[in-house]
Amino acid sequence: xxxxxxxxxxxxxxxxxxxxxxxxxxxxxxxxxxxxxxxxxxxxxxxxxxxxxxxxxxxxxxxxxxxxxxxxxxxxxxxxxxxxxxxxxxxxxxxxxxxxxxxxxxxxxxxxxxxxxxxxxxxxxxxxxxxxxxxxxxxxxxxxxxxxxxxxxxxxxxxxxxxxxxxxxxxxxxxxxxxxxxxxxxxxxxxxxxxxxxxxxxxxxxxxxxxxxxxxxxxxxxxxxxxxxxxxxxxxxxxxxxxxxxxxxxxxxxxxxxxxxxxxxxxxxxxxxxxxxxxxxxxxxxxxxxxxxxxxxxxxxxxxxxxxxxxxxxxxxxxxxxxxxxxxxxxxxxxxxxxxxxxxxxxxxxxxxxxxxxxxxxxxxxxxxxxxxxxxxxxxxxxxxxxxxxxxxxxxxxxxxxxxxxxxxxxxxxxxxxxxxxxxxxxxxxxxxxxxxxxxxxxxxxxxxxxxxxxxxxxxxxxx
Numbered sequence: 001x002x003x004x005x006x007x008x009x010x011x012x013x014x015x016x017x018x019x020x021x022x023x024x025x026x027x028x029x030x031x032x033x034x035x036x037x038x039x040x041x042x043x044x045x046x047x048x049x050x051x052x053x054x055x056x057x058x059x060x061x062x063x064x065x066x067x068x069x070x071x072x073x074x075x076x077x078x079x080x081x082x083x084x085x086x087x088x089x090x091x092x093x094x095x096x097x098x099x100x101x102x103x104x105x106x107x108x109x110x111x112x113x114x115x116x117x118x119x120x121x122x123x124x125x126x127x128x129x130x131x132x133x134x135x136x137x138x139x140x141x142x143x144x145x146x147x148x149x150x151x152x153x154x155x156x157x158x159x160x161x162x163x164x165x166x167x168x169x170x171x172x173x174x175x176x177x178x179x180x181x182x183x184x185x186x187x188x189x190x191x192x193x194x195x196x197x198x199x200x201x202x203x204x205x206x207x208x209x210x211x212x213x214x215x216x217x218x219x220x221x222x223x224x225x226x227x228x229x230x231x232x233x234x235x236x237x238x239x240x241x242x243x244x245x246x247x248x249x250x251x252x253x254x255x256x257x258x259x260x261x262x263x264x265x266x267x268x269x270x271x272x273x274x275x276x277x278x279x280x281x282x283x284x285x286x287x288x289x290x291x292x293x294x295x296x297x298x299x300x301x302x303x304x305x306x307x308x309x310x311x312x313x314x315x316x317x318x319x320x321x322x323x324x325x326x327x328x329x330x331x332x333x334x335x336x337x338x339x340x341x342x343x344x345x346x347x348x349x350x351x352x353x354x355x356x357x358x359x360x361x362x363x364x365x366x367x368x369x370x371x372x373x374x375x376x377x378x379x380x381x382x383x384x385x386x387x388x389x390x391x392x393x394x395x396x397x398x399x400x401x402x403x404x405x406x407x408x409x410x411x412x413x414x415x416x417x418x419x420x421x422x423x424x425x426x427x428x429x430x431x432x433x434x435x436x437x438x439x440x441x442x443x444x445x446x447x448x449x450x451x452x453x454x455x456x457x458x459x460x461x462x463x464x
Contacts, residue, residue, distance in 0.1 A: 055173035059423040066408065072417040073450045076407075078227070078381060080442045084292040085347055087336060092329035103328055109320050110312055111139035111300070112327035118334035119285075119300060125341060126259075127272055127283075127302075135305035138312055139322050143257045143286040143299035145315070148174055150253045150282045150301060151219075153310035155180040159218035164204065166229055166424035166433065168255065171221050183212050184426040187231065197374040197385075199231040206240055213244050219251040220244075222271060225258040228383055228424050228438040230376020232262055235269045242274045251307065252277065257286035257299070260348040262378040263356050272302070279304055282311070287330045291347065292442075296326050355380055355442060362441040365452045369459040380442035383421055387435050390462075401434040416454045 048056065060077070067074050074081075083089070095103050107113070116133035123131055131137060140146045147170060155161060157179030163171050165186040175182045187202040222241060224233040233241075245252050254271040262268050272281040283302040288294035301311055333347075340346045359375070362382050366373045372385035386406055396405035403420035411417045421436035441448065 051177050051179065055176055059169055059419065063407070063411075063417065063419060066411050067417045070411055070415065070417070072411045072415045073447065073454060074417050075439045075441070075443065075447075075451055076417040076419045078440050078442070079288075079294040080292045081447055082292075082444050085333075088291045088293060088329060088333045091332040092325055095325040095328035095332070099328060103324055105324060106321055107324040107327060109316055110134075111137055112322075112324060112331060115139060115327045115331035115334070118331045118338065119302075122334050122338050122341075123283075123302060125338075126270060127278070129278065131302065132305065136302060136308060138301045138308055138315060139327060140299045140301060140315060141319050141322055142288060142297040143255065143284050144170060144297075145319060146282075146284040146299045146301040146311075147171070147253070147255065149311040149314040149318070150284070151175055151180070152178050153312075153314045154251055154253075154282075154307070155218055158216065160214060160216040161218060162209075162212050162220040162250075163426075164220075164222065165426060165429055166226065166421065167221065168223060168227050169423055172426065180218065181216075182426070183217070184429060185209055185212050186425070186429050186432055187229070197372065199226070199229050199374055199376045199378075201374075202229060202231055204237060204240070209240070210244060213248045213250065215248075217248055217250050219253055221253045221255065223255040224271075225256075225262060225268065225376070225378025227258065227379055228381045228419070228421060229374065230379045230381055230383070232266045232268060232378040235267070235274075238269055238271055239274060242271065242277050245280055246276050250280070252281045253284065254281055255284045257284065257289045258379040259285065260290060261352050261355060261380060263352060263359065264377070266377045268378065280307075282307060287326075287333075291330065291333050292351065296330070298322060298326055298330055358441045358443070358445070358448065361445075361448060362439060365448070365455060366439070369455045371455075374436070380440060382439045382441055383436045384439060385436055401430050403434040403437050407437055414454055414458055416451055 063076055067076060111133075116137040116139065119137050120131040120133040138146070138149065140149055151161070151174045155175060155178040159180045160183045161175045161180050162183045162185060163175070165184055172182050185204070185208055188205055190201055190203055220241065222233070222238070224238070225231065241252065244250070252271055256268070256270060259268050259270070270283065272278045272283050281303060285300050285302070287296055287298040301308065337346055337348060341348070344350065359382065363373045363375055366382070366384045370388040372388065374383040374385075376382055386403065389406070391406065391409055393402075393405040393409055396408055401420065401422040403422050407418050407420045419438040420434070421438055422430040422433040425433045
């Protein structure tokens with residue numbers, strides 16, 4: 001078939017009258033050609049490529065739009081509604097305005113030299129080993145970019161990737177896009193005998209985990225501290241995973257973006273520090289989480305060069321390079337924090353100290369009105385059981401999980417937005433999750449006070 005423009009020109013030559021006016025025949029012919037072209041295009045592109053089958057839905061697209069439509073108090077998305085440290089934002093302004101013209105141009109594709117040098121110094125302390133900045137550090141567009149490069153760079157068609165539930169929702173679609181098969185294992189809730197639930201009450205069953213490793217297993221994704229649960233994996237739990245990785249020659253993709261946010265002296269153990277695991281671990285970090293600048297979308301992957309080179313191949317053919325001024329500003333932030341890592345002023349420590357009272361306040365608010373919170377050991381999210389909150393959800397889509405209906409109802413009717421927990425589970429295991437919803441507490445105290453008023457007014461209206 002002729003391209004549309006050529007077809008229209010050809011038809012015009014045949015039908016254009018001598019006077020130069022557009023004839024009725026020409027108008028009808030042009031119209032029919034356009035309709036035909038539209039029909040052909042809609043048929044050709046109506047169905048997505050096979051690799052996109054079943055992954056077109058996204059919880060963030062749906063619920064962020066709902067927040068915008070309702071103007072609800074947003075305890076759903078995981079971002080601070082307060083300013084980050086001023087040295088970070090001032091560093092960006094200075095980088096863009098006062099660091100010379102090249103700071104506003106392309107930088108090295110795999111990471112701005114100043115940033116990879118700063119990250120190497122900081123993680124030398126964390127990992128207890130020297131890092132080669134040029135070969136063992138990759139700067140990406142957010143931790144999302146690191147995850148995408150890791151999965152696309154390491155997973156082949158037919159490979160299996162073990163994903164522990166609950167999991168950050170992009171893991172599953174990324175594995176499918178790479179041609180891999182996600183294999184899910186849920187954390188199980190043990191009976192602690194306490195009325196207060198903790199993220200530590202959720203555990204990996206050793207026999208169940210071992211059964212998931214097969215000859216097809218290429219990787220396992222571990223998220224500690226976990227989003228949405230807040231679980232911080234203990235050393236013995238990570239060692240159990242590490243032993244299986246070594247036994248079956250499996251790579252660990254260790255998502256550690258909440259590494260600096262742990263409470264009550266809970267230790268964050270880095271998977272790459274365990275014996276034999278540096279050689280088979282990709283460690284993922286996030287400037288958005290580390291410096292409270294989620295909108296900057298800057299992340300990194302750390303690992304041995306023979307693994308990282310595959311991530312670099314994906315990165316160079318997808319993103320190529322990240323924004324130079326942002327990398328420069330984050331580098332300055334790391335340099336400052338490195339100089340005061342043993343000080344209470346260090347933001348790596350100060351942020352967790354700032355968040356702990358917010359966590360405890362959130363738990364108090366939820367408990368007082370009938371929710372049953374799960375106290376997180378790390379991160380800035382809190383799950384809460386909603387079984388005691390009796391509401392009429394008949395107006396919501398009956399085909400959706402209970403927590404989806406509950407969150408939509410609460411957002412539209414009470415002006416308070418959260419995220420349904422089952423968004424972080426596979427289809428088969430959503431029933432394990434749908435009696436919980438996720439609250440974000442890295443918010444201004446005034447925002448949390450607004451949420452408290454909404455919930456208490458709601459409770460009072462039920463009791464009255």
